Amino acid sequence: MSVAPLLFWVFSAMVVVGGLMAVLLPRIVHAVFSLLLCFTGVAAVYVLAGADFLAITQIVVYVGGVLVLIAFGILLTGRTSEATAKQEARSRKYGLAIGLVLFFGLMKAIGATSQFRVEENPVGDGTTEDIGKLLLGDYIIPFEFASILLLVALVGSAYLVRRPKA
Amino acid sequence: MTIGLYHYLGLAAALFSIGVIGVVTRRNAIGVLIGVELILNACNINLVGFSRFGGGLDAQVFAIFVIVLAAAEAAVALAIVLQIFDKRRDIDVDRATRLRG
Numbered sequence: 001m002s003v004a005p006l007l008f009w010v011f012s013a014m015v016v017v018g019g020l021m022a023v024l025l026p027r028i029v030h031a032v033f034s035l036l037l038c039f040t041g042v043a044a045v046y047v048l049a050g051a052d053f054l055a056i057t058q059i060v061v062y063v064g065g066v067l068v069l070i071a072f073g074i075l076l077t078g079r080t081s082e083a084t085a086k087q088e089a090r091s092r093k094y095g096l097a098i099g100l101v102l103f104f105g106l107m108k109a110i111g112a113t114s115q116f117r118v119e120e121n122p123v124g125d126g127t128t129e130d131i132g133k134l135l136l137g138d139y140i141i142p143f144e145f146a147s148i149l150l151l152v153a154l155v156g157s158a159y160l161v162r163r164p165k166a
Numbered sequence: 167m168t169i170g171l172y173h174y175l176g177l178a179a180a181l182f183s184i185g186v187i188g189v190v191t192r193r194n195a196i197g198v199l200i201g202v203e204l205i206l207n208a209c210n211i212n213l214v215g216f217s218r219f220g221g222g223l224d225a226q227v228f229a230i231f232v233i234v235l236a237a238a239e240a241a242v243a244l245a246i247v248l249q250i251f252d253k254r255r256d257i258d259v260d261r262a263t264r265l266r267g
Contacts, residue, residue: 087193
């Protein structure tokens with residue numbers, strides 16, 4: 001028996017536990033550190049699925065970029081106020097109920113579908129070269145639009161956070 | 167036992183539900199943003215699962231575009247959050263009602 005299925009379960013547990021802690025911990029700083037656990041677990045799941053380029057992208061963009069951005073956001077906005085924390089604690093059990101219902105509904109829907117192909121694709125020598133060819137070949141137009149979107153987001157967020165001159 | 171497509175779909179469903187819990191329970195705007203990031207990650211796990219089982223590499227290209235969108239969204243959302251905090255000293259999404267009709 002190979003070790004890959006076991007690893008999948010370990011990393012899935014990492015993703016789920018990290019995610020749950022990220023949404024349930026009262027202190028938002030703790031939530032960010034659990035989010036680190038969750039994102040790293042997702043990258044590991046990508047590796048197990050043979051998506052090596054995507055795993056690296058996940059670590060660079062999410063762990064290195066989005067998480068640091070969120071951490072800066074927390075540093076600049078301070079801690080959750082008393083009233084907000086109380087409101088969050090009140091709505092937590094309803095949120096959990098909603099999440100459980102949603103999860104079991106989704107699992108039922110997934111279980112009811114049978115038309116998915118389930119043969120596993122062989123894992124090649126890595127996906128980077130092929131993804132590069134796809135991005136600059138079939139997907140060149142979306143690729144260029146994505147770069148324009150990033151530029152707009154960059155300029156837009158810099159404009160949004162400016163302080164108007166008094 | 168081997169890991170099949172349904173394991174990936176189940177993991178993605180779990181992460182999506184967790185993200186929804188975050189979005190509906192958090193009142194801190196950054197907490198809501200964390201929930202949205204979890205939902206986008208769940209979507210990517212789905213895409214990677216389909217790429218492994220029958221889909222081919224196109225699914226992974228889609229996942230890359232999702233990551234690009236998530237990064238842009240996080241940057242703009244944090245800019246808005248910082249500006250709200252600057253005006254109100256508070257980022258409770260329930261009390262940010264200036265634009266409510």
